[in-house]
Amino acid sequence: MDDFAFEKRHSYGTIMVDIETHRIIDLLDSRDKEPVTQWLKSFPNLKVVSRDGSHTYSSAFQKLIQTPFRSVTGSTC
Numbered sequence: 001m002d003d004f005a006f007e008k009r010h011s012y013g014t015i016m017v018d019i020e021t022h023r024i025i026d027l028l029d030s031r032d033k034e035p036v037t038q039w040l041k042s043f044p045n046l047k048v049v050s051r052d053g054s055h056t057y058s059s060a061f062q063k064l065i066q067t068p069f070r071s072v073t074g075s076t077c
Contacts, residue, residue: 001051003031014039019050036060 003012006029014028014036028035037060040046051057 001036001049001057003052003054019048031056033059033063037063040064 001017002015004015005012012031014031016025016028016039017023018025026039028039030036031054033056036057040049040060041064049061051061
């Protein structure tokens with residue numbers, strides 16, 4: 001999971017990528033907490049999430065704390 005710019009400094013989205021296949025799973029038209037949280041809730045079997053250190057993504061995971069999955073932060077560099 002990472003954010004990307006539709007239009008730099010103006011409009012951002014979130015990209016979801018399968019860690020094993022490196023294929024794009026979904027694109028969200030926002031990087032806000034609520035859409036990301038709703039997307040995560042739609043995959044109840046999700047066990048591992050790799051994400052950047054974004055406060056927004058961290059907050060989305062905090063809302064799902066009762067869900068048994070592991071969040072891994074990493075660098076895109």
